[in-house]
Amino acid sequence: MPAQKQLQPAQLQKIWLLSDTLLYPEAVDFMQRMVKQGDPLPMSQVNGLLNITASNNYAELLRFVLHQRDRNWPFPKMNIKRFYTSLEVVLGKMQRERLRSEFHLLQDVSGRSTDDIRQEIDALMALLAREFIQHVLAENGVLLQQAEEERKKPKGQWVGGQGGERNRQQAQRGGSTDRQQNRQQQNNRRSQWQ
Amino acid sequence: MTSLENIAESAMKSTDVFDFIKKQIARHDDWRKPFKGHKDAYQGFGERLKTYLEKELPPKITIIYNSVGTGDATDKDRQRKEIYLMLIRQFIRQVVVQYEYRANTDKNSPEKES
Numbered sequence: 001m002p003a004q005k006q007l008q009p010a011q012l013q014k015i016w017l018l019s020d021t022l023l024y025p026e027a028v029d030f031m032q033r034m035v036k037q038g039d040p041l042p043m044s045q046v047n048g049l050l051n052i053t054a055s056n057n058y059a060e061l062l063r064f065v066l067h068q069r070d071r072n073w074p075f076p077k078m079n080i081k082r083f084y085t086s087l088e089v090v091l092g093k094m095q096r097e098r099l100r101s102e103f104h105l106l107q108d109v110s111g112r113s114t115d116d117i118r119q120e121i122d123a124l125m126a127l128l129a130r131e132f133i134q135h136v137l138a139e140n141g142v143l144l145q146q147a148e149e150e151r152k153k154p155k156g157q158w159v160g161g162q163g164g165e166r167n168r169q170q171a172q173r174g175g176s177t178d179r180q181q182n183r184q185q186q187n188n189r190r191s192q193w194q
Numbered sequence: 195m196t197s198l199e200n201i202a203e204s205a206m207k208s209t210d211v212f213d214f215i216k217k218q219i220a221r222h223d224d225w226r227k228p229f230k231g232h233k234d235a236y237q238g239f240g241e242r243l244k245t246y247l248e249k250e251l252p253p254k255i256t257i258i259y260n261s262v263g264t265g266d267a268t269d270k271d272r273q274r275k276e277i278y279l280m281l282i283r284q285f286i287r288q289v290v291v292q293y294e295y296r297a298n299t300d301k302n303s304p305e306k307e308s
Contacts, residue, residue: 141220
């Protein structure tokens with residue numbers, strides 16, 4: 001495996017700044033959208049994804065994301081497929097468009113070989129993806145805990161804590177409680193058939 | 195609390211602190227326990243801390259930047275980021291000091307002893 005390209009301190013500074021100002025709110029939004037369509041990511045997936053991002057190897061990370069996306073997930077785990085499908089879209093767009101034209105992270109030096117540029121893109125993407133995924137997984141943790149609290153809650157009872165506040169906000173945004181009730185009804189129907 | 199202070203002191207980015215707070219909210223009941231009798235009683239310690247750092251602290255960055263910033267527009271974002279991180283560190287230091295003070299005084303209070 002070729003050695004990881006060393007990034008310039010200015011590039012690292014810029015990535016940290018982007019992480020704070022752009023990637024964090026985008027990651028929060030990404031995860032909130034995912035949860036509107038289904039359950040949060042289970043801990044087994046969180047751990048796997050964290051391990052891969054920690055390796056700082058973008059090619060390996062992308063291979064993992066594509067593998068998880070293309071797996072034949074059973075119906076109750078389709079949220080995992082949706083998560084990786086959306087994550088691949090976000091990372092792909094970051095690499096193809098945003099890295100160069102929006103983030104201006106690639107060093108503009110003439111006479112560089114294609115291989116050199118590709119290595120730099122990989123190193124930049126490994127860091128950007130790590131930042132984004134770490135923010136996504138932190139948000140997922142809160143949402144996962146909230147979902148567990150919801151499951152424990154007897155029907156019709158309000159649960160305090162931040163879960164309660166989030167539920168209230170989601171209900172105001174529209175229909176989350178209805179969706180949860182629908183899901184509960186579906187589960188009840190399913191358990192009747194089992 | 196010690197971990198919170200350590201994270202704040204060593205973080206390179208404000209979002210490292212936010213991610214840590216979220217992880218604590220997800221893992222520990224104490225970080226989620228609502229404050230009885232408070233106007234935002236539904237919010238636990240973690241969520242209140244996160245809301246304060248994310249929403250209430252940022253307006254102060256502009257005030258500080260306007261009084262001590264170099265005025266160099268190309269470096270504005272980086273300077274604001276530095277100020278934000280320093281404010282977060284300072285605030286968390288004070289929270290931890292207050293927590294330790296209250297935890298020990300409550301433990302030694304005559305009501306608890308009797």
